[in-house]
Structure formats: C-alpha cells, structure tokens
Amino acid sequence: MAAHPASPPGARTASASALAASGRRVFEIEGQALAAVGGRVGAEFARACQLMLDAPGRVVCTGMGKSGHVARKIAATLASTGTPAFFMHPGEAGHGDLGMVTDADVVLALSNSGESDEVLMLLPVLKRQGNPVVAMTGRPGSTLARESDVHLDVTVPAEACPLDLAPTSSTTAALAMGDALAVALLEARGFTADDFARSHPAGSLGRRLLLHITDVMHAGDQVPRIGPDATVSEALVEMSSKRLGMTAIVDGDGHLLGLYTDGDLRRSLDDAAVDLRSTTIGQVMTRSPKTIGADALAVEAAQLMETHKISGLLVVDADGIVVGALNIHDLLRARVV
Template identity: 75%
Template sequence: MAEAPKPPDPGADFAASGRRVIEIETRALQALGGRIDGAFSAACRLILACKGRVVCTGMGKSGHIARKIAATFASTGTPAFYVHPGEAGHGDLGMITDADAVLALSYSGESDEILMLLPVLRRQGNPLIAMTGRVQSTLAREADVHLDVSVPEEACPLHLAPTASTTTTLAAGDALAVALLEARGFTADDFARSHPAGALGRRLLLHIADVMHTGEATPRVAEDASLGDVLLEMSRKRLGMTAVVDGEGRLAGLFTDGDLRRMLADERIDVRATRIVDIMTRNPITIGSDALAVEAARLMETHKINGLLVVDGERRVVGALNIHDLLRARVV
C-alpha cells in the first residue's frame, strides 16, 4: 500500500530553506568562475567568426535557459534565436543555415532530441558549442567547444529539479553575451535600437527635435513687445513661457508664468509701463535640437524649471518644449 503524503509543516523555516538555496547556487557560480578559461575564449571567437546567427537549443529546463540566452544575445549585438530540438527533427531544422553556429544546452549531455540533430549539423558544417555538466558526455565530446557548467549539487533537496545547474548555465550564457558585446564595441545606442518600445529606448533614441514645438507653435515676441503682447502670446501657445528675440531671431531673453507671478507680487512694478526687456530673464537655460530628450529632463530637474527654449548654433530660437511634452513622450 502506497504511503500517504506527508502534510505540510506549518512550522517550516522557509527563510532558512531560501538561504540554503542561495548559498548552494553561490558556490556553484564561484566554481563556474574558475572554469571561464580557454574554452570560453574559443567559444567567443567561434561566435564572432559566425557569418549567420547563433541557434540556441535545449530540452526542458535547459530549453528555457536557451531561450533566455538567445534573447540576451539578440539584444546585445549577437543575432540569435531559439529552436526547439524536438520540433527541429520535424521540419524546423530547415531554420538553421550553414552560416549559423549552434549553442546546445543539455546538463546530462545525453538528451536524445539534441543528439539526433548532430549528424545533420555536422553534414551542414555548423560549428557546435555545447554547455553540459558532464565533460565525458556524448554532446561534450562531439562539440567543437565544450563549456563545463557542472555543479557539486543541486539546490533541490531531492537532487532532482534543475536549480543550481540552470543558474550556472544561465550565467555562462550571460558571460558569453557580455564578452561578445564588449568585443563588438556594442554601445548603449545600439542597445536602444533593439529596444525602441522600452523605457531605455525612449531615453536613448528620442531627441529634442522629436518632441519640441516648432514654427508657429513656438512662443516668441520681439524685444519691443508690450507686456500685453507677451501675455497674449503665452496664452496662445500655452507652454507657460515665451522667447524674446531680436530682429535676427536670436534669443534675447525668456519670460515665464513664474516671472509674471513674481512681477505682479512686486508693487514697485508698473504693469502698463514696464517693457518686456526690463523684466525678462537674460541668458536663460537652453538646449539644442539634436540633444537627447532625457537631457532636457535632467536640465529641468537640476535648474527647477518647467520648460526650455531650443536654439541653434547661432542662438536663433528654433523651438520650445515643457515638462508636459516629456511626460507625453514618456521620457520621465
């Protein structure tokens, strides 16, 4: 008669279990660090020499890790994708060209679905990098480069669920991706181009020219404008400010809602007789149209202002923006 399952232990020390898992996986990663050697460098050189893409494959938990490694490669300058080894044997093998390199993950090194692909990959001439936990396994022996991701023990107390081993495999994949990123000279701008819809992409790709108000939408008045003209321009353009420009369109000063409030609070100022050139802010903070939008956000935060005028190299006013434009663009 089968033994009844044990009921959950309400007094279990969950924190102690969690710490034990972290300690086991930390030791596994430290051991892996000592094995990042010539084989690792050979794998990097093989991938750099690849004219096609890196095809990552693995079964079960190794498959999940392979998917993540492929995604990390692809977003850091190494074109890659994942192929399920079981589906590869039923037609998806056609996705792999002779220009591609293959990164195969199998902790045992004996996954039937992956071993079945080896003769075809060999005939096609695909370079093969293997990550296994057994140096003498079939996959390790057949690979052009083998990366040892073995662990002394799994964090699972039953020594069944892949835990520490998937952590080391994932870390080895991250190490490859970063080493290749550095070798390629991959930059933050390159990363942003792969992530245009994300927050980082917006921060690194969006320029002032993409969000500023231009042409007739730019608030501006001449130096001889009356205060009434200034208030009308600010009301029409609704940016909470206006540029004051000379006859050549060059910036002479700035007048904002805040300036207006301070002026009205000063009883010494005659609103009707005051000229805009006497109350405007000279030499205001400005920005160029080719600057990143995130730089405008930084300037606004640093100087505690809500808007910026955009000028060209000769200080001509070419646009304007405020904090609401950055919010709409989701830069801040």
C-alpha cells in the first residue's frame, strides 16, 4: 500500500466541525458588512449613478491590488449591462494608458484605504482633463474620498479574516456596490433581456434570445414532404431519406394538409386495417398539426415541443405553405435546450 504523502512543514490539522464553523463565521461577518453598506446607499449613490448616466463616454474603473480585481469585475458587469466601461490599471496609467481616458469619460476609483499612491497620482491629470471622479473607499476621510466628486462609502465593521488583514468583507462590499451601480444604471437605461443577449451572443441566454427558427430549421430539399395520395410505404421512404422522423403532407402548391410521424407509423403497424402498400397517407395523417413560423425564436419551438410532448415541428409561412422542418435534435445541437 502506498504511503500517504507527508504533510508540508508547519501544516496543522483541524476538525471538520471547526473548519465548518470558520466558514459559517465568514458568511455571518460578510452578511453584516453588506447590511451596513447597503444601509448607506442614498443620495451619494444616486449622484454617482447620474454622473455615469450623463457621461457621453465610458466608465473607467481603476484600482490597485485586490481593489483592482474588484474594479475589473465591476467594469465587466457594467459593460455587459448597457454601460460602456473598461478597466485601467493605475500603475500602467502613469506610463501611457491614461491616453485611453477621454474628457467624455467618468472615472470610478477603488481603494479601501483611499490612500493608494498609484490611484492618487491620477487625480491631478483627471481633474485637469475635467473627468468626474467617483471614489469607492472604506475611509470617508481619506484623500481619495475628499478629492473626488462623489464618494461611495463601503466601510465595513470588520474583515472576515480573523487577523483583520486580508481583504474579505471589504472586497465583498465593494463588489456588491458595483453590482448595485450596474443594476441601477441598467434599470435607468431601460436595458432589456434582448439587449443583454446582444452583448452575450455566445452565452446560453444569447442563444435563447437571438437564435430564430430560420437559423436551425431544415429547408428546401431537406424538408420531407409528400402528396396526400402517396402510400404509407412511400411516406416511410421519404421519412427515412430525410431523417427527421416525420413528413409533411402537402397539396400541389405546397400548402400543409397534415403530418405523419414515426409515432404514427408505429400505430399504423399495429392497425390490421392499414396496408402499407395500398393505404394512402391522407387516410392516416394527423390533420392540423402543430406548426411554427420561420421568424419565431428557436426557444419557442422548444417550449411548443415540451408543452405538446412532440419531438418535431413543421415551419409554415403566413399562407400555410411548408417552408421548413426541425426536430428536438436540431435544438439540442444549437444548445437551445
């Protein structure tokens, strides 16, 4: 039996209950921190939002260290919810990246202490250019808080770190304040789910809100279709060649008359009165089947299939002419379901 690897030097062991208690304590402390910061959301928060709404440019988020990580996430959240934003590293800003900031932008500067040298160094340049500065700090009396146009106070009662050193509650509070800004701005702009999908075309929501039936359906010669006088045997050949588990029954002009599926075939085989070679498909087809329009969203097809417990749909135009077909496998491949 292989020996267990030795514990690293200085490693300690702890009981499962002690570890779980530590974890719960973090949630309790950070929950209290969020409640404290949330209670301070008021006039200054509204002023910060208005500055961002009025800015003809973007929101430039900046911060050092852990505050920088939070600022980067806030910038990403703002950008994906209708407020153009980007992250600028304050250290790089002093070496040329300030050129990315135009006089149309508003700056959101994060520093828990409010005394980060790299951030404070930017203030004179931003003020000369006329950029409004929104500060987010844990010290209302700090230099950054005093020198900014608006200050968002994210002071927390205590860090979750028992040494009161590692940024824990403070970063959680700053993240939540960033989310609050993003949501308030989203609602003020009238940002919709469709807008969100357009900025997330590769995501699941993007696929659900942007993908239409025309993007996933089979069209042209790929659509199985036969006339009402064809035999069940001929319908089977058409279904097998097109591999969609169904066939449309159409008149000479392509108007939909009915549908015949794999399930209908199984029922026909169980019916002694049905002769595959002589019974016409018009006698056994399903009349007035469920259909969908080509301009509908693919997710609507999925909902229709689920509601009616079916695995395929015919696509028809406004005149009832069959223009396409799709089944559940098409939706699965498109990752709509």
